[in-house]
Amino acid sequence: MKRLVDRLSARYESSPGEWLLALALIAPAAIVFAVFQFYPLGRAAYLSLHETSPFGGGDIYVGLDQWRRVLDDEDFHKSLWVTAKFVLIVVPLGIVLGLFLAHLANQRVRGIVVFRTIFSSTLASSVAIAAVTWTLLLNPQNGIFNWLIREAGGTPISWLTDPQWALFAVGLTSVWIGIGFTTIVLLAALQGLPEELYESAQMDGAGRLRIFFRITLPLLSPSLLFVAVVSTISALQTFGQIDVLTRGGPLGETRVMVYAIYEDAFRFRDVGGASVQSLLLFAIIAMLTALQFWAVRGRVYYR
Amino acid sequence: MTGRAFRLLGTYGLLLFGSAIVLGPVYLAVINALLPSGEVASYPPNVLPKGFGIGSFGDAWDTVPMGRYLVNSFIMATGITVLQVATSVLAGYALACMRFPGRTLIFVLFIGSLMVPWEVSIVPNFQTVRSFGWLDSYQGLIVPFAATGLGIFLLRQQFMTIPSELRDAAAMDGYGHLRFLWSVGIPLARPAIGSLAVFSFLSAWNQYLWPLLVTNNDDYRTVQIGLALLSRGEIDRVNVVMAGTIIALLPTLILLLVFQRQLVRGLTAGAVKG
Numbered sequence: 001m002k003r004l005v006d007r008l009s010a011r012y013e014s015s016p017g018e019w020l021l022a023l024a025l026i027a028p029a030a031i032v033f034a035v036f037q038f039y040p041l042g043r044a045a046y047l048s049l050h051e052t053s054p055f056g057g058g059d060i061y062v063g064l065d066q067w068r069r070v071l072d073d074e075d076f077h078k079s080l081w082v083t084a085k086f087v088l089i090v091v092p093l094g095i096v097l098g099l100f101l102a103h104l105a106n107q108r109v110r111g112i113v114v115f116r117t118i119f120s121s122t123l124a125s126s127v128a129i130a131a132v133t134w135t136l137l138l139n140p141q142n143g144i145f146n147w148l149i150r151e152a153g154g155t156p157i158s159w160l161t162d163p164q165w166a167l168f169a170v171g172l173t174s175v176w177i178g179i180g181f182t183t184i185v186l187l188a189a190l191q192g193l194p195e196e197l198y199e200s201a202q203m204d205g206a207g208r209l210r211i212f213f214r215i216t217l218p219l220l221s222p223s224l225l226f227v228a229v230v231s232t233i234s235a236l237q238t239f240g241q242i243d244v245l246t247r248g249g250p251l252g253e254t255r256v257m258v259y260a261i262y263e264d265a266f267r268f269r270d271v272g273g274a275s276v277q278s279l280l281l282f283a284i285i286a287m288l289t290a291l292q293f294w295a296v297r298g299r300v301y302y303r
Numbered sequence: 304m305t306g307r308a309f310r311l312l313g314t315y316g317l318l319l320f321g322s323a324i325v326l327g328p329v330y331l332a333v334i335n336a337l338l339p340s341g342e343v344a345s346y347p348p349n350v351l352p353k354g355f356g357i358g359s360f361g362d363a364w365d366t367v368p369m370g371r372y373l374v375n376s377f378i379m380a381t382g383i384t385v386l387q388v389a390t391s392v393l394a395g396y397a398l399a400c401m402r403f404p405g406r407t408l409i410f411v412l413f414i415g416s417l418m419v420p421w422e423v424s425i426v427p428n429f430q431t432v433r434s435f436g437w438l439d440s441y442q443g444l445i446v447p448f449a450a451t452g453l454g455i456f457l458l459r460q461q462f463m464t465i466p467s468e469l470r471d472a473a474a475m476d477g478y479g480h481l482r483f484l485w486s487v488g489i490p491l492a493r494p495a496i497g498s499l500a501v502f503s504f505l506s507a508w509n510q511y512l513w514p515l516l517v518t519n520n521d522d523y524r525t526v527q528i529g530l531a532l533l534s535r536g537e538i539d540r541v542n543v544v545m546a547g548t549i550i551a552l553l554p555t556l557i558l559l560l561v562f563q564r565q566l567v568r569g570l571t572a573g574a575v576k577g
Contacts, residue, residue: 025397032450040424126509240511
């Protein structure tokens with residue numbers, strides 16, 4: 001034992017006293033992570049394999065029964081599909097809008113700092129604030145969207161109660177919340193692009209659009225990938241907007257995965273089924289996070 | 304010359320258009336909050352301010368215990384921020400400047416915590432907090448968020464930039480790790496700590512799912528949950544609901560305007576530096 005300590009001390013050029021201090025400094029964070037991040041994963045795995053009674057009493061081991069039940073459940077299939085559609089609405093729209101605003105914020109004109117502040121301001125808004133504010137815009141009677149549609153001679157839309165539109169309406173709210181983050185990250189990326197390239201492209205007589213598509217976009221692709229992955233992860237975690245605007249309705253058309261987990265666990269007391277869905281969502285998000293780390297590494301290499 | 308002027312005009316036009324998209328919803332919330340009660344829900348919708356009735360703010364304040372909610376949110380967000388900064392500084396320093404067995408493994412585990420999104424752990428964490436007797440308490444709102452992988456990463460990167468000669472010289476002068484951290488490390492890391500603090504406070508203030516789960520009465524409810532309740536309960540009084548929205552938004556909006564630089568640096572640190 002003493003020899004092992006001596007060997008480790010020599011290898012780390014430090015003493016056991018320093019190890020103890022280091023462990024003491026790490027302990028608070030380690031305990032929080034252990035209790036509230038890692039233990040829950042194990043606990044969720046346990047709950048997914050056991051039937052628990054909400055009224056107490058022992059847990060019964062049921063093997064993969066609850067996994068099979070969830071994987072065969074039509075409500076689960078629907079929430080997967082709704083979540084996928086939600087990502088496909090929010091992420092592309094958010095990136096196009098963010099790119100547009102970041103490009104604008106990158107212009108060198110007087111007062112641009114004010115516009116940069118404005119574009120990043122949705123960062124201050126919470127999902128609850130955004131959702132409540134958007135009830136104003138989406139109101140079927142006197143909301144601004146339906147007013148514009150009526151003025152243009154169209155048929156007004158019941159944004160939040162029409163199964164065809166509800167998910168899109170909630171998606172618009174989410175895109176709006178995300179503008180601040182997307183714009184800031186893409187603006188930082190634009191500002192980091194080498195100036196000389198643009199000067200030489202202009203000397204060669206390339207037009208603005210050509211420069212944007214041939215030079216800016218390719219150079220920006222690592223940042224775009226980063227933003228895409230982060231927005232996808234945050235879209236997969238969506239809950240607040242749904243709870244305020246639609247509560248998963250109409251007909252489950254906005255019942256995204258996190259809302260389904262919440263409802264199953266806390267309203268229908270199906271802790272096992274909710275745990276299965278949690279673990280599946282974890283698997284999806286973990287893969288995306290790995291992709292994000294890989295994307296960031298790609299960028300560092302690139303720079 | 305006129306070509307340039309036209310282009311400049313176009314740029315400003317587009318900038319204003321972008322601003323309208325971003326600020327439009329908030330602008331509508333403000334003018335609706337200022338509407339006198341008789342004017343709410345009129346058609347066509349009000350797009351210009353009509354009167355200046357600040358009575359709705361008082362109504363929002365009285366309809367639900369808005370003051371209590373704000374205090375609760377403030378206590379929660381401050382508690383989370385202080386604890387996140389403290390745990391990140393201590394762990395970040397140990398991981399960057401001290402040598403001990405298992406350091407790499409611990410670092411990987413801490414970063415790995417970023418891969419576990421909060422939403423997937425709500426069921427077990429709810430059970431844990433309930434078993435601690437922490438439902439409807441500040442501990443229940445704060446302690447689960449006392450550490451953050453992102454903050455530890457940020458501070459570790461910052462402390463890694465301290466040249467080892469500096470540490471060696473301090474050691475010669477008899478500085479232990481703790482004194483070195485306090486008198487050299489923390490002052491050097493101040494910008495990173497600032498970014499982390501602003502980011503932590505903003506995210507904590509804006510939380511929704513967890514406070515919804517662990518609070519059931521007004522004594523501990525946060526302003527986000529209170530706002531959702533207000534909007535559900537007062538569907539017919541749009542001006543009151545929008546006044547509540549602005550009350551809930553103001554603290555973070557001020558924070559953002561004052562500390563914009565810190566926040567932008569924090570957000571882009573992960574993206575650009577890697």
